[in-house]
Amino acid sequence: MPDFFEDVARKWKSFSGAQRSPRIDEEAVRSTYARWAPIYDVVFGAAFRAGRRAAVETVNQLPPGRILECGVGTGISLPYYDSAHRIVGIDLSPEMLDIARRRVEEAGLSNVEDLAVADAGDLPDPSDAYDAAVAMFVMTVVPDPKAVMSELIRVTRPGGAVVLVSHFPDQKGWRKWIGQKLAPISASIGWHTDFAVERILGRDELRLVERRRVGPLGFFTLLVFERL
Numbered sequence: 001m002p003d004f005f006e007d008v009a010r011k012w013k014s015f016s017g018a019q020r021s022p023r024i025d026e027e028a029v030r031s032t033y034a035r036w037a038p039i040y041d042v043v044f045g046a047a048f049r050a051g052r053r054a055a056v057e058t059v060n061q062l063p064p065g066r067i068l069e070c071g072v073g074t075g076i077s078l079p080y081y082d083s084a085h086r087i088v089g090i091d092l093s094p095e096m097l098d099i100a101r102r103r104v105e106e107a108g109l110s111n112v113e114d115l116a117v118a119d120a121g122d123l124p125d126p127s128d129a130y131d132a133a134v135a136m137f138v139m140t141v142v143p144d145p146k147a148v149m150s151e152l153i154r155v156t157r158p159g160g161a162v163v164l165v166s167h168f169p170d171q172k173g174w175r176k177w178i179g180q181k182l183a184p185i186s187a188s189i190g191w192h193t194d195f196a197v198e199r200i201l202g203r204d205e206l207r208l209v210e211r212r213r214v215g216p217l218g219f220f221t222l223l224v225f226e227r228l
């Protein structure tokens with residue numbers, strides 16, 4: 001009997017056009033998400049919902065402020081934010097942002113200040129421009145995660161928050177097994193399942209405030225940092 005995960009991966013791969021280990025660069029991200037944009041919410045809406053909710057709930061506990069969401073995608077999380085926050089969303093994919101703009105208009109989300117094409121690894125904003133910066137399910141798909149961390153830190157004011165949700169590989173147990181099985185499927189959205197949490201911990205400019213498992217079966221991790 002064919003392996004379920006391999007079967008799904010084959011179908012997804014033929015849809016997305018992705019290779020098993022695509023090189024992550026800006027062009028690969030753009031072309032991958034141009035294909036996924038029309039069906040992204042249907043395919044990834046529910047699976048990532050708990051992680052998004054956890055991250056935005058963290059942000060909603062902060063005093064009203066200016067929030068940057070990096071890799072905002074189709075804007076699926078935008079309706080969750082407290083209306084007292086002003087939100088700026090950026091993404092590399094114009095197709096994903098088109099859907100986000102439609103969502104903002106249809107839902108009348110007047111607290112969304114701007115949605116713009118930008119590279120999270122090279123943000124156009126001045127330093128200390130935001131009270132919090134959020135990246136959900138983004139660190140594993142960006143071409144240069146270290147540069148993205150540096151930019152999230154740079155644009156967040158001291159005392160502000162940097163909030164991440166991501167999958168980090170488990171070294172043992174059933175989550176490791178599932179992670180390995182999902183690797184080919186993850187590759188179809190340019191997602192690298194071997195992204196180690198150590199790559200974003202240990203920054204001098206951040207203090208880790210919270211780290212907990214979220215989402216289906218605790219497969220994802222919420223990391224909340226204070227910007228020092």
Ligand SMILES: C[S@@+](CC[C@H](N)C(=O)[O-])C[C@H]1O[C@@H](n2cnc3c(N)ncnc32)[C@H](O)[C@@H]1O
Pocket residue numbers: 029033044048052070071072073074076077090091092093096118119120121135136137138141142143189
């Ligand atoms: C897996 S999707 C996550 C979307 C959304 N945050 C969510 O919760 O569903 C990853 C998003 O990151 C965007 N992205 C990838 N690399 C990026 C970069 N360097 N700068 C900005 N956005 C990027 C992709 O275009 C895509 O919309």
